[in-house]
Amino acid sequence: MTTAPWAVALLAATALHAGFQLTVTVLVYPVLAATPAAAWSGAHQRHARRITPLVGLVYLAVLVASAGALLTAPGPAVRVAVAATAVALGLTAGVAAPLHGRLGAGRDAALLRRLLRADRLRSLAAVLALAAAAVAAAG
Secondary structure: OOOHHHHHHHHHHHHHHHHHHHHHHHHHHHHHHOOOHHHHHHHHHHHHHHHHHHHHHHHHHHHHHHHHHHHHOOOHHHHHHHHHHHHHHHHHHHHHHHHHHHHOOOOOHHHHHHHHHHHHHHHHHHHHHHHHHHHHHHO
């Protein structure tokens, strides 16, 4: 197997991930954050129910492509792309998901601010992963 297909797969998966993450940061979370306390519970439940399958699909794609690229072309750009992706996914598992769990009980401004900060860091990591994947695919 040549390394080029996995480098292209990594580029495609990180582009999908970055696009998804930026959409959440720029569109989805601002709407959720603007939800008044009285409507919070229903809005948060709908958000979680609708986004969870998409998160699973995007994360599966980026994990498979990362593994394939690491196994076939573990150059510096691939390692940076995979590390940045790991940061984004780690922020989801270690910060965003637990905060969403706590926010399910009710709107809390301090928890929401922490979620938005973590989300901006996820977007930054996803864009860095995309840039590194582009370098890997070009090289």
